[in-house]
Amino acid sequence: GAVVSQHPSRVICKSGTSVKIECRSLDFQATTMFWYRQFPKKSLMLMATSNEGSKATYEQGVEKDKFLINHASLTLSTLTVTSAHPEDSSFYICSGDPSGYEQFFGPGTRLTVL
Amino acid sequence: GDSVTQMEGPVTLSEEAFLTINCTYTATGYPSLFWYVQYPGEGLQLLLKATKADDKGSNKGFEATYRKETTSFHLEKGSVQVSDSAVYFCALSLNSGNTPLVFGKGTRLSVIA
Secondary structure, eight states: OOOEEEEOSEEEEOTTOOEEEEEEESSSOOSEEEEEEEOTTSOEEEEEEEETTSOOEEOTTOOTTTEEEEEEETTEEEEEEOSOOGGGOEEEEEEEOSSSSOOEEOOOEEEEEO | OOEEEEOOSOEEEETTOOEEEOEEEEOSSOOEEEEEEEOTTSOEEEEEEEOSTTOEEEETTEEEEOBTTTTBOOEEESSOOGGGOEEEEEEEESSSSSOOOEEOOOEEEEEEO
16 A cells, blocks of 8 residues: 655644655655544544645634744645644644555654644 | 434443444434444544445444434444444545534443453
């Protein structure tokens, strides 16, 4: 199957700082990638759809100025959490679909904001 | 809106026990249905899927049948192993192709020897 990587796998930062999370498709090109957020004991919630070469599409309730998404190439999408606060602490997961039939997920990034 | 409801965990079973994890869905159209598995420290992996009513998805001894009349997609395995310990997510997608998934909350399964 296709491989999606995320970096970093775990990050701890101070409140007020910004954190960038990278999502890479290692063996396929992805014009679209999805970013999800997973709260403890909760399901994965779609945050936004990342589109290569154009603006991301955000789900209702997700602040686009806080969660900046850049999909600058066919193999890389980045999520930047700006001015992070403790409530932003969560598990962030990205996915891509090389064929139109199956989503492949990254291993996730655990963000802890102190 | 579209949603997926799956049984609360955690579920703890002895090795070789029978497993059922219930999943029901609400959707405006005719979704494709999926079960994903997340092993400790790893990303989500597709376990099985079904794209239309009465389809049965199967993989690694796991099965689930798309039941339109009961809007269900229950996951079953006849004999679980310790290596099946993981979190299982039921999910749906309304369109084929590159579309996002709607997930259930996940059910943690622990299998003890």
